[in-house]
Amino acid sequence: MDAPINRRSLLGLLGASAASAVITPDRALAGATPPGWALAVADIEADIVPQTLSLIRGRVPDGLAATLYRNGPAKFRRGGTASGHWFDGDGLMRRWQIGDGKATLAARFADTPKRRLETKANAIIVPGFGTLPGKGLEMTGPDDGNAANTSVMLAGGELWALWEGGSALQLDPDSLETRGFKTHRPELRQMPFSAHPRVEPDGTIWNFGGNGKNCAIWKLNANGSLSQVKVIDLPRASYFHDFTMTARHLIIVLQPWIQEKFVLPLSNSLTWSPEKGTQVLIIDKDDLTKRRIFELPAFSFFHLGDGWEESDGTIRFDGCLEADPTFGQRTASALIRGEHIPAPRPMLTQIVLRPHGKADMVAARVVAEFPASDKRLSGNLRSITTHVTGYRGPFPHAVASWDWQTGKSDSHDFGDYQLIEEFLFHPRGEGERNGWLIGTSLNLKAKRTELHVLDAARVAAGPVATWQADLPLPISFHGTLARG
């Protein structure tokens, strides 16, 4: 870019959170053929007409009726230009529906200002996590860069596509047509509402927005209306993608990947300083000024699991911890170029914060990403964390449930040709194993995306039902399940 860029304006616009990645000089191997996993980051050119899926294995469990909304980037390249990062493609909202003995798929792009501008320009010009601004860029606020591509939630009957540097984007839950950015109050336009809200058993929604040293804390009512939003100060300008909570406390994990300068690309502004360790900030939900900080050895992370509190005040939560931020910084950029830069694997780890101020980490010793659990227990004692695992190359090939009480894993590997996406728990009755695990995979051999249902009590038995779409969709990030 020719024009000088003011660091605060750029970071403000993208959300410092967007500064999570880097375009490195790593070169794709000259003349290399596309890797076997290229479909994982391929482009989808248009919305997907609703289709009925083919049941290719098992049978539909009796009485199962569920809708799985999933979101993820699905357009990375235009006119010879490309996104600089996996996290920067246009969001494609998928709706997988199981019921009446069949399953269907519909998918539609989030119709964002970014997508409109880049369609018109026939070039990738809107800056993102690891993408530089291009010629013809017009930005008047963070939502002009909003890819609406990271996650999705239902609130009060509304469907929201979530990103982390800007507003939620409201879509029609049936047609998936874009309605516009969710504005709770006019003065809250352009405020970041991150991709990882946490929901209490009564439906109360908590979320954060923005990084750097200022962080907005959102509290919404179960019907999606605004209860409060407050901006709090953080002790360091750490990058974080997710937070967690117990019934009484918000938990913000401040990894030592800290914004200390400004250079382009943005993620070069973040410095990994392991000597500073990781801090865990505990905030009282009833009084956001009441806080405690725990110190831990350095780790990096994207995703955390729901936390809980014991009677003596001990707080526990788990996360998928990485030894350093190589994945977000380099690996996820290189994927778009068809290159795999190995990064430290995410390891499932429980973090224990004791009332006298000491913090410990308990390693499950299993590779894990996309943690999920029984949402009925949000903020309360639980033992099961479902996650993807079985990484070979850049993507996982297996799903598993880890039991923190027994220290045992129940897992199913789908095989080398299957790239596994997040699986979510859909309850059938009482109990953390009494339900279904519903998720998707990209079958590289069949070149088709699949929808799977597993019995949560018998993961190793593999899917009780698998459906196949008539096309491959690129790997998506996060979803939400609804009954019916």
Added chain:
Amino acid sequence: MTRFRTLIAAIALTVPAIATASPDAAASLELAFNGIESQQGMIMIAIFASEDAYNGKGAPAKVTGVPATSASVKAMVGGLPVGRYAAKIFHDIDGDGKMGVNPFGLPTEPFAFSNDAKGEMGPASWAAAAFEVKAGANVHSISIK
């Protein structure tokens, strides 16, 4: 964010009386605004006669406003010497006389620049927004988004 704050400082002005053309003006300027989505409040206008002033290192040459009563409204600016100018505009929808900002200081009310110049990540530059005001009657159209 600082550049957005500069923009806000430059055009967050109290609601002035609507200017009328001065009889001895060297030139008159009609600013024609269109694309106004919310028909309430005021279109607030600050006109600058130099790059320094435009960039916050001086006062605007003229400050005026016009009620946003329909999708297209016009403001007459009189008393401008012939020369090169650039305008910063925002739509004060809530009528509080200030450009609305969210808790992080980012604009929440529509804004625009002369020439329909777009900022890449902040205000449009003087070079992109500057236009000539010649002797006699001048008309300049701006879309508010």
